[in-house]
Amino acid sequence: MVSAGLFSIGIYVVLSKQNAIQVLIGIEMMLNAAILNMVAFGKFDKINNAGQTFALFAIVLAAASTAVALAIVLNVYRRHQTIDPGKINQLKD
Amino acid sequence: MFYVMAAIALGSALYVAASGNLVRSVFMFFITLFALAGLYVLSLADFVAVTQVVVYVGGILVLILFAFMLSGRENLEGLKQQKNRLLSVSKLPAVLLAAAFFVVLTNIFLKAKADDISWIKQAITEQNVMTPQNTSINSLGVNLMTNYLLPFEAISVLLLMALVGAAHLSRKEESAT
Numbered sequence: 123m124v125s126a127g128l129f130s131i132g133i134y135v136v137l138s139k140q141n142a143i144q145v146l147i148g149i150e151m152m153l154n155a156a157i158l159n160m161v162a163f164g165k166f167d168k169i170n171n172a173g174q175t176f177a178l179f180a181i182v183l184a185a186a187s188t189a190v191a192l193a194i195v196l197n198v199y200r201r202h203q204t205i206d207p208g209k210i211n212q213l214k215d
Numbered sequence: 216m217f218y219v220m221a222a223i224a225l226g227s228a229l230y231v232a233a234s235g236n237l238v239r240s241v242f243m244f245f246i247t248l249f250a251l252a253g254l255y256v257l258s259l260a261d262f263v264a265v266t267q268v269v270v271y272v273g274g275i276l277v278l279i280l281f282a283f284m285l286s287g288r289e290n291l292e293g294l295k296q297q298k299n300r301l302l303s304v305s306k307l308p309a310v311l312l313a314a315a316f317f318v319v320l321t322n323i324f325l326k327a328k329a330d331d332i333s334w335i336k337q338a339i340t341e342q343n344v345m346t347p348q349n350t351s352i353n354s355l356g357v358n359l360m361t362n363y364l365l366p367f368e369a370i371s372v373l374l375l376m377a378l379v380g381a382a383h384l385s386r387k388e389e390s391a392t
Contacts, residue, residue, distance in 0.1 A: 186377035
């Protein structure tokens with residue numbers, strides 16, 4: 123239930139913000155909602171720890187993707203002087 | 216305790232969604248992450264909670280703060296003029312989609328009835344449920360090095376690649392090209 127709420131808020135943030143960093147925060151929020159679900163059901167798996175292990179993997183993946191996305195955001199800002207994803211409308215140089 | 220943590224997490228997440236100020240939303244996201252770590256502890260996953268605090272709070276948020284502090288002051292000035300009303304016409308699709316997702320997910324949650332899913336029943340009858348008495352770190356470490364060794368190595372290589380790529384992307388343009 124908490125996870126569903128967090129996921130919805132994350133989607134709202136992703137779709138409504140005019141700022142790439144806040145979109146990134148929304149994506150992180152959705153990832154966290156998924157991880158929360160995995161951890162909550164990982165309680166019923168004491169021997170294999172599948173839920174918690176994959177929660178750890180998901181956290182690491184989120185960290186990697188955030189690092190790359192921030193680098194891209196910095197580059198885009200340097201080139202276009204804006205980080206509004208609605209204003210960036212060209213893909214090539 | 217669970218409800219307090221859940222309320223803190225959802226409330227601060229809503230504040231992140233509602234506030235137009237970037238700095239404030241980053242710091243409220245901080246609080247969301249801490250509350251989520253508390254929820255992990257309450258579902259008996261203490262190691263995941265510690266990793267959450269270290270990786271997210273220590274790593275990602277500092278990275279985000281650095282990114283927009285490096286990107287200049289005029290950037291912050293421009294961001295403050297953003298209109299920040301939660302419900303406005305331009306955000307109507309976002310609100311609709313978020314509400315639809317919420318309805319679907321709660322519907323699934325209410326219909327699934329987590330107590331009579333077959334594998335959970337089986338786990339309960341086989342005493343495969345974690346209790347607060349035993350810590351999970353020991354078995355988690357053993358499993359990470361035996362059953363899940365291949366994903367572990369793959370993810371470490373991927374993390375290395377991603378970090379090298381990020382460092383390469385954020386170099387100065389002249390030297391990169």
